[in-house]
Amino acid sequence: MPxxxxxxxxxxxxxxxxxxxxxxxxxxxxxxxxxxxxxxxxTARYLSVHMPAGVMVILVxxxxxxxxxxxxxxxxxxxxxAVTVGLHLWRRTALLSILGGxxxxxxxxxxxxxx
Amino acid sequence: METSPVATEDRPRRTPAPPPATRxxxxxxxxxxxxxxxxxxxxxSDAPSARSEARAALRDSAGVGLAFLPxxxxxxxxxxxxxxxxxxAGLSAAxxxxxxxxxxxxxxxxAAAPLxxxxxxxxxxxxxxxxxxxxxxxxxVGGRLGKTYSTYALCDEAxxxxxxxxARGWSSRRILWLQxxxxxxxxxxSTVGALLGSFIPDRVTGLDFALTALxxxxxxxxxxxxxxxxxxxxxxxxxxxxxRLLFPGQLLPAAFVLFTAALLGRRLxxxxxxxxx
Numbered sequence: 001m002p003x004x005x006x007x008x009x010x011x012x013x014x015x016x017x018x019x020x021x022x023x024x025x026x027x028x029x030x031x032x033x034x035x036x037x038x039x040x041x042x043t044a045r046y047l048s049v050h051m052p053a054g055v056m057v058i059l060v061x062x063x064x065x066x067x068x069x070x071x072x073x074x075x076x077x078x079x080x081x082a083v084t085v086g087l088h089l090w091r092r093t094a095l096l097s098i099l100g101g102x103x104x105x106x107x108x109x110x111x112x113x114x115x
Numbered sequence: 116m117e118t119s120p121v122a123t124e125d126r127p128r129r130t131p132a133p134p135p136a137t138r139x140x141x142x143x144x145x146x147x148x149x150x151x152x153x154x155x156x157x158x159x160s161d162a163p164s165a166r167s168e169a170r171a172a173l174r175d176s177a178g179v180g181l182a183f184l185p186x187x188x189x190x191x192x193x194x195x196x197x198x199x200x201x202x203x204a205g206l207s208a209a210x211x212x213x214x215x216x217x218x219x220x221x222x223x224x225x226a227a228a229p230l231x232x233x234x235x236x237x238x239x240x241x242x243x244x245x246x247x248x249x250x251x252x253x254x255x256v257g258g259r260l261g262k263t264y265s266t267y268a269l270c271d272e273a274x275x276x277x278x279x280x281x282a283r284g285w286s287s288r289r290i291l292w293l294q295x296x297x298x299x300x301x302x303x304x305s306t307v308g309a310l311l312g313s314f315i316p317d318r319v320t321g322l323d324f325a326l327t328a329l330x331x332x333x334x335x336x337x338x339x340x341x342x343x344x345x346x347x348x349x350x351x352x353x354x355x356x357x358x359r360l361l362f363p364g365q366l367l368p369a370a371f372v373l374f375t376a377a378l379l380g381r382r383l384x385x386x387x388x389x390x391x392x
Contacts, residue, residue: 024241
């Protein structure tokens with residue numbers, strides 16, 4: 001394995017991808033065999049209604065979890081988040097909301113709040 | 116552009132099917148063309164044709180798929196800036212196909228982290244997929260090969276789109292085409308991002324916000340499907356904040372466990388009391 005800084009060895013970089021792919025696929029496929037019998041229960045139906053919204057909300061919090069809330073540069077992601085939410089409530093066009101929010105963030109992070 | 120993924124092909128056509136040759140809109144010079152035109156195929160049976168299903172899936176995936184563009188560009192650029200080769204961006208995007216983990220993976224590979232710790236990180240960050248099993252409509256995907264691919268390409272965005280209200284009537288083919296389109300957008304935009312990465316000036320930062328924006332949009336749509344039951348997103352936020360406080364290093368798995376437990380608790384509590392509506 002090479003030292004940090006140098007370009008990682010190709011065999012290692014490919015192996016890292018294969019290991020990650022195997023673990024990810026196992027997590028996506030194996031639980032179906034174990035949990036399928038539970039699907040018919042009313043509890044599973046309840047979860048299937050409520051989980052998607054909660055899961056996505058948690059992923060948003062995860063994306064923002066290292067936000068430096070006490071520093072001025074936290075303004076960029078917060079403003080971008082407000083633009084994303086505002087655009088989406090207004091027009092409900094996923095593409096517009098995502099591009100608008102991302103553009104706001106790139107603009108602010110690259111200029112006003114550039115490190 | 117069309118915002119709602121609800122496609123007209125979902126509705127069974129009630130129009131009686133005339134013989135193809137007498138259909139006025141069928142081109143006279145190309146009678147066999149009616150066989151490949153999706154409209155003509157849909158007219159003859161209630162099941163939409165293969166092509167119209169693929170087209171509907173393209174429309175379903177368009178909003179999210181185009182959001183993969185800035186994200187893929189950011190990912191590809193990060194890969195080359197971290198000292199990895201451009202093709203590695205495409206390879207990891209196509210094989211791992213889990214955007215949020217891939218961003219972490221770049222850093223680990225650039226730092227030559229041991230394969231075992233890469234495996235553990237993949238396990239922890241992607242453990243949320245276990246919870247997708249409870250609601251992803253795999254039972255509607257046909258065939259062993261179809262199911263195998265469907266689980267392989269079960270990314271967050273595919274889960275969000277196929278569990279939404281508009282997806283209830285989607286066929287096996289439409290789900291698979293949707294997943295394939297997302298997979299393709301991601302792999303292609305990552306590769307392009309890596310190739311163009313060197314052209315993006317170092318001053319331009321913050322493209323990675325596309326991931327946050329993407330999840331925000333998916334969350335708003337999913338919350339809207341709940342029709343004002345704001346207790347669910349509130350429980351999710353609380354679970355994430357508790358997880359952040361108690362297990363800052365393992366926010367994701369901790370938050371999902373807490374959230375699932377909270378939902379089950381709420382289900383128990385509400386099923387005991389009689390409904391008042």
